[in-house]
Amino acid sequence: xxxxxxxxxxxxxxxxxxxxxxxxxxxxxxxxxxxxxxxxxxxxxxxxxxxxxxxxxxxxxxxxxxxxxxxxxxxxxxxxxxxxxxxxxxxxxxxxxxxxxxxxxxxxxxxxxxxxxxxxxxxxxxxxxxxxxxxxxxxxxxxxxxxxxxxxxxxxxxxxxxxxxxxxxxxxxxxxxxxxxxxxxxxxxxxxxxxxxxxxxxxxxxxxxxxxxxxxxxxxxxxxxxxxxxxxxxxxxxxxxxxxxxxxxxxxxxxxxxxxxxxxxxxxxxxxxxxxxxxxxxxxxxxxxxxxxxxxxxxxxxxxxxxxxxxxxxxxxxxxxxxxxxxxxxxxxxxxxx
Ligand SMILES: [Zn+2]
Ligand SMILES: [Zn+2]
Numbered sequence: 314x315x316x317x318x319x320x321x322x323x324x325x326x327x328x329x330x331x332x333x334x335x336x337x338x339x340x341x342x343x344x345x346x347x348x349x350x351x352x353x354x355x356x357x358x359x360x361x362x363x364x365x366x367x368x369x370x371x372x373x374x375x376x377x378x379x380x381x382x383x384x385x386x387x388x389x390x391x392x393x394x395x396x397x398x399x400x401x402x403x404x405x406x407x408x409x410x411x412x413x414x415x416x417x418x419x420x421x422x423x424x425x426x427x428x429x430x431x432x433x434x435x436x437x438x439x440x441x442x443x444x445x446x447x448x449x450x451x452x453x454x455x456x457x458x459x460x461x462x463x464x465x466x467x468x469x470x471x472x473x474x475x476x477x478x479x480x481x482x483x484x485x486x487x488x489x490x491x492x493x494x495x496x497x498x499x500x501x502x503x504x505x506x507x508x509x510x511x512x513x514x515x516x517x518x519x520x521x522x523x524x525x526x527x528x529x530x531x532x533x534x535x536x537x538x539x540x541x542x543x544x545x546x547x548x549x550x551x552x553x554x555x556x557x558x559x560x561x562x563x564x565x566x567x568x569x570x571x572x573x574x575x576x577x578x579x580x581x582x583x584x585x586x587x588x589x590x591x592x593x594x595x596x597x598x599x600x601x602x603x604x605x606x607x608x609x610x611x612x613x614x615x616x617x618x619x620x621x622x623x624x625x626x627x628x629x630x631x632x633x634x635x636x637x638x639x640x641x642x643x644x645x646x647x648x649x650x651x
Contacts, residue, residue, distance in 0.1 A: 315432030318628055321368040323360025326629045334435040341382040341438045345429040346393065347453035348647040349374030350628075352482065352548070353424065355636040363573045365424070372429030372647075373398035373422050376444070376452030377436070386438040393444040395452045395605065396429070396436055398422035399595050414463065414595035421595075430625065430647065442601055451608050453646060454615045458604045459596035460569065461487020465495060466600065467593045468542045468567040472496035477522070477531070477540040479503070479556055480547030481512040483618065483644055484569055488544045489516035490613055491604075497542070500534065502527050502559075511643070515617050531559050539564060539586075546570050554578060557588070565589040621645035 315333045320326050336342050354371045356362045375396040382388035400420045401413030408416050422428040422436070444452050461484055470476060474497040478489045481503040492499045493516060500520035503509050509521045522530045531539065539561030545553050548570040557578045560566045566588060583590075607613050620643045623631040628647050635645055 316625055317370050317427075317431035318372075318625055319368050319370055320358055323358070323367070324633075326358060326632055328626055328629055333433045336381060337435065339383060339437065340435045341386065341388060341441060342380040343377035343394070343396070343434050343436055343441070344380050345372065345375055345377050345431065345434055345649050347376040347449045348372040348429045348649070349453045349457060350632060350635070350645040350647065351457060352484070354632070357424070358632055358636055362424075369423075370427035370429075370431050371423045372431070373424060374453050374456045375422075375429040375434075376449040377429065377434065377441070378650075379441075380433065382438055388438060388441060388443070393447075393449060393452060394441040395444065395447070395455045395601060396422065397440045397442065397596075397598060397601055398424075398428065398456060400426075400437065400440060412597070414597050419595075430628065432625075432649070442598070442605065445605070445609075447605060447608055450619060450646065451615045454613075454618060454644065455601055455604050455608070456596070457483050457644070458487040458490070458608075458613065459600040460484055460593075461489075462491040462604050462607075463596035463600040464488050464544055464546075464567050464569045464593040465491040466603075467591050468492075468544065468565050470495040470497050470542055474498070474541040475535060475561075476500065477502060477543045477559055478518075479527075479543065479545050479552060479559070480549070480570065481505075481508050482546065485544070485546035486512055486516055486618065486643070488546060488569060489518055491607070492542075492544075493517050494607060494612055500531075500540070502531075507641075515614060527555070528558055535561065538562075541565070542567065544569055548572060550574055550576060557582065560586060560588050562586045563588075565591060567591045567593050569593045618644045619646050623647055625649050 401416035402418040405417035476497045502522035
């Protein structure tokens, strides 16, 4: 039997004892050691996630320890790994094109199936990446940073680019960090001046746009030219629509956040600028490995991103508290077994 933190219905989290996952010949049994808590998890808890089926064990930002792995998989018991939580089918059009991150039949651990807020978890070995020197904390931060790294790759950010990141939560911070590592100049826009101040320090952002009239500030900052690449990480449909105005002629607009409603834009502006509009979803193994390499060089201050800590038992009370009040919160981490 294992402990599992179950979200039985929106607004209800409870620690339950339940049977350990079954061991199958082609899956690895792992013990979650750190579980990052993400915006998606708060949405699942609050019942704001579209199409989610309850009960659900959340947890997709995972550092795990191998308990038992299939023979020939190369993993040894006790080894710490990062989990790529995007389980893909391997045969759909996206998988065939090397894009398992947008697999037509994707199943995300902790979202579409039970995830890592539990004593044990079963994972395909192909979704495990050895830590190779990264700490458990660092491993658990890789997934949300990989979403930012993937978006930066989608946006084709190059050295000479002027980049704007709108919405500077954990995902926006990841985008900013990896855009900076690509050599671009990065500006950030957010309504919360405190978040901007922290982001400026952590992600080495050179301009912040905080006023009520971002467009005027952006025009002033770019001589009216707009940005080469704009990333939206707001989760706010009005902000996503306004972002079209921040993109310069020939520029790219990358939508990282997703909302459950239509967005509109003015086609003459879109065409006049010959704008490129890109969606960015999840991340691939390449992005995970890119993030892990960047952490190893010391370029990503993971310890500064982890602001809150809890345990599996205390998370039942802490997650509702943090869902309601995120003051000073960047990333909260559940620690399991030291
Ligand atoms: Zn997440
Ligand atoms: Zn697929």
